[in-house]
Amino acid sequence: AAELAAEALTRLAAGGALAGEAASRWLDAAASGPAAAGAQGASGAAVLGVAAAVPVPGRKAPLFEIGVSPGVGNKKFTAAQMALLAQCASEDGELEYTPEHQIILRVPTFEPEALVDELRAANFIVVPIGDVIKVKACDFCNLEKDDAVPMANHLQDVIGGLSAPKETSVALNGCGMACYGAVLEDIGIVYRKGGYDLFLGGKKFGRNAHPAQPVAEGIPGDQIGGIVERIVAEYKEKGHPNERFHKFFKRVGVIQGFRHVDAPVTVEVNPVCGD
Structure with missing residues (x-):
């Protein structure tokens, strides 16, 4: 850190x-x-x-x-x-x-x-x-639900703008509604019931877009910042040039103790009856 x-x-x-x-x-x-x-x-x-x-x-x-x-x-x-x-x-x-x-x-x-x-x-x-860490957050319901605002500001101060193998979003939502879409980002953080849920490896765009994997729930406020900082540091150290975070997470398999799990591929079958 x-x-x-x-x-x-x-x-x-x-x-x-x-x-x-x-x-x-x-x-x-x-x-x-x-x-x-x-x-x-x-x-x-x-x-x-x-x-x-x-x-x-x-x-x-x-x-x-x-x-x-x-x-x-x-x-x-x-x-x-x-x-x-x-x-x-x-x-x-x-x-x-x-x-x-x-x-x-x-x-x-x-x-x-x-x-x-x-x-x-x-x-x-x-x-x-450019290829830097972008810290984003919701507006915390017009700053009325502001419990997680200090964490958003802390992450901006510590990791915002750091160089990265590829542009990487660290997004924070201030409640379980997650209306800002943090669960779709490279690194997503959702404040809920006094703790932080962590999501890794989302991909917002493209034909194979997918949400991030939920890897931990209820992380205390005095720990989530350090965890995210260490994840970013490992990605910066081990990521290949132009390698997006979701590809890096899949390639290394485990990052800071959080294991990548391949999402099942959904196959659509058109029934004969047309229902």
């Missing part, structure tokens, strides 16, 4: 990758390096660990791409936040709304860290996009 937290401090480098991993994609010749985990605090510029590209006469600013949201459970943007996003995009950038209640901001800039600082000062969550 400590290693994941340290890595999280560098997850915004180069607009979607860890420091030194893909800086050239956005910052051309900008320098990159690991952030010092214990000393960086809340400064977005320090967390980035990437120097701004030096403006050169006649050269266009490199494109910077990040995901922005008002919160993990909070889905409501204020007018001031929307105005700030429009100001940041200006004439040369663009804003793209996603099904995850997140806006992707793409804007050419020589000072990405200053942009991140400005967005965070407006109470935005700012995360990289």
Whole structure:
């Protein structure tokens, strides 16, 4: 968990990758390096660990791409936040709304860290996009059922935006209705009756889409965070490039003590009578 937290401090480098991993994609010749985990605090510029590209006469600013949201459970943007996003995009950038209640901001800039600082000062969550861990959650019934909100925020702080073999969703529902579809995600967490149920290996799309496997019920709140962090760490360590989490779970068979079970294939038989 400590290693994941340290890595999280560098997850915004180069607009979607860890420091030194893909800086050239956005910052051309900008320098990159690991952030010092214990000393960086809340400064977005320090967390980035990437120097701004030096403006050169006649050269266009490199494109910077990040995901922005008002919160993990909070889905409501204020007018001031929307105005700030429009100001940041200006004439040369663009804003793209996603099904995850997140806006992707793409804007050419020589000072990405200053942009991140400005967005965070407006109470935005700012995360990289691409092959990273995405922490999602329902709106907790407009934040009226908020018992699991601290866990959603904790997961965002610790694993949100970490690099992964493939884009991976960690989704949390705040009650047993699971209306946000956490049980269909790569890693699903459902808060129910004071504990957390855990689901692994879902696949939301495609002809062979399937729900995640229920692997544990009633996990105490002081344990679920560590379990999910260790699952993510093992996937990061052992997953093949571009290997989705559900395929990884099936390939390794057991992850952090949770065993993969092949789902039975349903075969439709058309009866002769037509019923």
